[in-house]
Amino acid sequence: MTARVPDNPTSTTTRDKADLTMTAPSPDRTTARSAPSAAGPRPSGKPAYRITVARVIRSEWIKLRTLRSTWVMLAAVLLTIIGLGAIAAASTTGAVEGPDDGGGPGGGDALSTVLAGAGLAVVLVGVLGVLVGAREYSSGMIRSSLSAVPARLPVLWAKVVAFVLAVVPVVLVGVFAAFAVGMAVLDAGGAPTVSWSDEGTARVVLGTAGYLVGIGLIGLALGLLLRSTAGAISALLAGVLVLPTLAGALLPESWDGLLKYLPSNAASAFTSTVPPESMLGAGTGAAVFIAWIVVALAGAAVTLTRRDA
Amino acid sequence: MIQLQNLTKRYGDVVAVDDLTFDVRPGIVTGFLGPNGAGKSTTMRMILGLDRPTSGSVTVNGHTYRASTAPLHEIGALLDGKAVDKGRSARNHLLALGATVGVGARRVDELLDTVGLTEVAHKPAGSFSLGMGQRLGIASALLADPSIVMLDEPVNGLDPDGILWVRSFLRSLAAEGRTVFLSSHLMSEMELTADHLIVVGRGRLIRDVSMAEFIDSAWTDKVRVVSPEATALAGLLAAPEVTVTSSSPTELEVEGVPSAEIGELAARHGLPLHELVPLHASLEEAFMELTKESVQYHGRTDGALLTAETAR
Numbered sequence: 001m002t003a004r005v006p007d008n009p010t011s012t013t014t015r016d017k018a019d020l021t022m023t024a025p026s027p028d029r030t031t032a033r034s035a036p037s038a039a040g041p042r043p044s045g046k047p048a049y050r051i052t053v054a055r056v057i058r059s060e061w062i063k064l065r066t067l068r069s070t071w072v073m074l075a076a077v078l079l080t081i082i083g084l085g086a087i088a089a090a091s092t093t094g095a096v097e098g099p100d101d102g103g104g105p106g107g108g109d110a111l112s113t114v115l116a117g118a119g120l121a122v123v124l125v126g127v128l129g130v131l132v133g134a135r136e137y138s139s140g141m142i143r144s145s146l147s148a149v150p151a152r153l154p155v156l157w158a159k160v161v162a163f164v165l166a167v168v169p170v171v172l173v174g175v176f177a178a179f180a181v182g183m184a185v186l187d188a189g190g191a192p193t194v195s196w197s198d199e200g201t202a203r204v205v206l207g208t209a210g211y212l213v214g215i216g217l218i219g220l221a222l223g224l225l226l227r228s229t230a231g232a233i234s235a236l237l238a239g240v241l242v243l244p245t246l247a248g249a250l251l252p253e254s255w256d257g258l259l260k261y262l263p264s265n266a267a268s269a270f271t272s273t274v275p276p277e278s279m280l281g282a283g284t285g286a287a288v289f290i291a292w293i294v295v296a297l298a299g300a301a302v303t304l305t306r307r308d309a
Numbered sequence: 310m311i312q313l314q315n316l317t318k319r320y321g322d323v324v325a326v327d328d329l330t331f332d333v334r335p336g337i338v339t340g341f342l343g344p345n346g347a348g349k350s351t352t353m354r355m356i357l358g359l360d361r362p363t364s365g366s367v368t369v370n371g372h373t374y375r376a377s378t379a380p381l382h383e384i385g386a387l388l389d390g391k392a393v394d395k396g397r398s399a400r401n402h403l404l405a406l407g408a409t410v411g412v413g414a415r416r417v418d419e420l421l422d423t424v425g426l427t428e429v430a431h432k433p434a435g436s437f438s439l440g441m442g443q444r445l446g447i448a449s450a451l452l453a454d455p456s457i458v459m460l461d462e463p464v465n466g467l468d469p470d471g472i473l474w475v476r477s478f479l480r481s482l483a484a485e486g487r488t489v490f491l492s493s494h495l496m497s498e499m500e501l502t503a504d505h506l507i508v509v510g511r512g513r514l515i516r517d518v519s520m521a522e523f524i525d526s527a528w529t530d531k532v533r534v535v536s537p538e539a540t541a542l543a544g545l546l547a548a549p550e551v552t553v554t555s556s557s558p559t560e561l562e563v564e565g566v567p568s569a570e571i572g573e574l575a576a577r578h579g580l581p582l583h584e585l586v587p588l589h590a591s592l593e594e595a596f597m598e599l600t601k602e603s604v605q606y607h608g609r610t611d612g613a614l615l616t617a618e619t620a621r
Contacts, residue, residue, distance in 0.1 A: 049382035049410040049453040059408035066401035067394070140392040143359055144402075144449065147386055148409045150358040150375045309359040 053157070056149055060158035064132065064166055073128040074170045077121045077212075081174035082181055084117030089182040093189020110194050111204050111273050114182025115175065118208045118271070122215050123237065125167060129216035130232040132163050133223020133300070146309045156301055159220060167216055171209045179205055200273050203282060207270040210286075214293050215240065218263065221296035225303050240264060263292040310335055310488055311356055311457060315365035318351050318512075325351040327512035328365070333490045335456070338483045340503030340520075341492040344600050348512035349492040350388070353461050357386055369457065381410045385450035387460040391442065395435025399426055399445050402434055407452045420448040439466030447475070457488040464498060476502050496596035510600040524592065532568045534561040535584035542580050546571070562588075 064070050092113050136142040149155050183193045194201050218240060222232040244262040247255070256278050259265055268276075269285025280288060311333040318326040326348040333339045341349050354360040356367050358374040367373070369383055377383050393402055403417040421430045424444040429437070434445060443466050450458055458479070464472045479502055483489045493499055499506060499520075506523050508516040516523070536542055539561050543553045551565040563571060568587050575582050 049379045049412070051378060051380055051410050055409050055411055059405050062401065062405040062408055063394075063397070066397050066405065068396065135394065139394045140389070141394045142392075143354075143388055144392040144406055146359055147357045147384070147388070148381050148406050150377055150380050152375075308354075308361060 051149065051151075051154075053154055056154040057158040057161050059148070060155070060162040061165065064162045067135075069131060070128070070166065073124055073131070074166065077124045077128070077167075078170055078174050078177075080121040080124060081115075081117040081171070082177045084120060085114045085178035085182040086185055088113045088116035089185035089191075090189070093186060093191045109273075110183070110186055110192055111179075111201060114178050114186070115205070115208050115271075117178060118175070118212060121171070121174065122212050123241065125171065125212045125216040126219040126236045126240070127233055128167070129163060129219025129221075130223040130229055130236060132159055133220040133225075134227055134229045134232050135223070137223075137227040138229055142309055152305050153301060156224065156297070156304055159224075160217065160297065163216060163220055164213065167213055168209075171212045175205050175209045204271060204273050207267075207282075207286070211267040211271050211289070214267065214289055215263070217293050218296045221293075221300040224300040225296075261288055263289060266292070310370055311459075311490060312368045312371075313352070313356075313365070314367070316352065316355060316362050316367050317364045318348070318355060318360060319363045324512050326355070326362075329509070329512070329514050330365075331507050331514060331517050333457075333488055333507075334505070335488040336483060336486050337504040338479055338489040338491065338502055339505045339507060340499035341490060341507050341509070342494070342496065342499055342596065343492075343509040343515075344494055346511075347494075347509045347600075349494075349509065350461055351512075352509075353386070353388060353459060353490075353492065356459065357384065357388070359388075379410055379453070381406070381412070381453035382455055384457045384459055385452060385455035386458075387443070387446035387450045387463055389446070389461060393434040393442065393445065396433055398431045399434050399437070399448075400430040402445065403449055403452060406449055410453045412452050416452070420451055423451070424448045440468055440471055443467055444471065455487070457490065458482055460489075460491040462493055463491055464493075496593045500592050508596070508599055510602065515599055523595070524589070526595065530564060530567070531588040532563045532566065532571060533584065533586045533588055534563060534571060534582065535559055536561070536575065536580055536582050538580040541578070542571075542575060545574055545578060545580075559583075 092110075136145055145155055146152055179196070183195075186193045196202065196205075215236070219232065219236045222235050223229065226232045226235060240263050244259060244265045247262075248259055248265075251259070260269075260278060260280050266280055266285045266288035269280040270282040270289075272279075279285065313329050313331050316326055316329040317324070329348075329352060341352070343349050351360060355362050356369065356374065369377070374380070374384065397405070400417060400421060403412075403420065404414060407413070407417055418427070418430075421427045424447055426441065426444055426448065429441065434442070437445060443463065447460070447463060450460065460479075463475050463479075467475060479489050479491065483504070491502070503520055505519050506516060507514070508518075518526075534542065537559055539555065539559050543555065543561055546553055546561075546563060546566060548565075551563065553564075554562045556562070568585050572582065572585050
């Protein structure tokens with residue numbers, strides 16, 4: 001978006017080198033200088049200070065990696081996914097004896113046990129997303145950022161790319177490690193396990209990773225929309241993570257047809273081995289979940305470009 | 310070159326910027342002067358595309374800033390020293406901003422040295438004092454060798470040494486042919502830095518005038534005379550159209566007689582003169598006279614809390 005066709009790429013580099021005394025210039029001298037210096041050639045040897053999408057992404061990447069909170073959050077995400085999964089697996093081996101009764105091939109509950117940490121990690125990833133989106137508004141940094149990228153929209157896409165680059169490796173390592181560690185714990189305890197090659201395992205493990213990243217992106221969009229860390233975190237927790245459960249419990253069953261389209265319910269269609277009957281199919285669920293992300297980011301894009309910073 | 314055409318910004322009922330039209334030209338330092346709440350910062354935000362004008366337009370080097378292909382190379386701006394993430398170090402802040410137009414670590418380190426922040430380059434910007442924050446803001450404005458440098462109250466919080474440095478630095482930037490546009494609510498600041506003045510009040514343009522012209526308009530015909538024979542001299546000067554006031558036995562303030570005539574008169578009568586000084590009203594006074602109608606926030610001196618007459 002930044003690589004707009006330059007109508008005059010050299011317009012800013014002309015330097016009027018005419019001598020200038022310290023006194024106020026005479027009127028004729030200033031008139032001569034006031035002619036717009038639009039057509040001068042770029043002085044050779046000067047670096048081209050052109051804005052590009054790649055450079056804006058680099059800028060956002062620097063912003064993300066130079067905040068300690070980023071690394072703290074990412075470490076917390078990793079530890080939560082692996083640690084809680086292992087703990088859940090360990091407690092299962094002591095409590096559960098036989099194969100679960102609702103299980104499909106290989107025992108579906110083993111998988112949701114080892115991925116139990118995702119339930120908390122999703123909050124952490126969501127908060128990290130909110131921080132990427134809203135933090136600059138609370139500090140005033142956004143004015144510096146948008147002055148540097150006045151087209152604005154590239155800032156959003158660059159934040160998305162930087163966030164994805166930082167979070168995807170962490171959640172992938174997290175879910176794979178949780179799977180390996182958790183299954184080892186279950187196996188050692190004599191509880192049923194599933195293997196990677198079992199039907200649905202790869203979908204659930206990768207789906208869980210995708211769910212985490214997706215909620216993070218929704219958090220990022222909410223951060224940009226609401227411009228407040230606290231507000232966006234509340235909105236994310238209440239609206240995206242708590243509301244579906246609450247509404248499911250409080251509203252009559254006739255609402256279920258609608259509730260299954262909520263983000264976290266749509267996601268549970270592809271993050272559980274055997275989706276409950278009331279839920280969407282895995283493919284549809286993924287499509288609906290992605291649609292939510294797209295809508296959130298589109299809303300953020302409109303807000304970012306329209307509103308005064 | 311910055312060009313404003315009927316620029317207006319309204320926030321609900323409040324008109325922050327009211328039909329401003331002026332040019333900010335390259336090669337000189339243009340001062341943007343007005344009392345608090347005159348719309349200076351709002352105007353600067355609109356120049357940068359941060360705020361959208363309600364009506365009118367503003368162009369930077371002939372186009373809207375949003376369409377810039379090399380933003381930081383066109384305008385380097387210091388809006389306020391606080392537009393920084395407190396948790397990020399000064400150096401990383403500059404690296405992140407500079408990255409948008411390909412400014413690298415070498416240039417950033419150079420700039421940190423220029424503004425005198427090398428020693429605290431790795432400290433979080435949130436730990437900076439007001440003056441250090443201003444220096445960081447000035448560094449960020451200069452990142453990409455901009456053709457326009459726009460600074461909102463740049464000397465705010467700087468120590469005297471820093472103020473001197475900023476002044477001479479801005480002068481040298483203008484001498485290189487850059488457009489230098491800085492705002493202040495202090496005339497004394499402009500007097501020493503600016504070649505041209507844009508005076509605003511309540512969002513409206515009051516004067517668009519060269520500094521020299523503004524200084525000329527501030528002259529009075531008063532002359533201060535110091536002489537051990539002041540009383541004798543006062544007697545000689547006495548005339549219906551002449552006012553002589555005296556603040557001490559050796560000092561006179563004469564209105565209505567040019568300094569040359571006073572000097573000649575004294576010489577003819579053999580009266581020694583120690584000082585003979587034509588006076589001009591302080592520019593601060595001239596500025597306050599100019600903007601007194603449009604000062605939005607008056608302090609009360611009767612012991613009550615400060616009030617804002619028209620602020621809602």
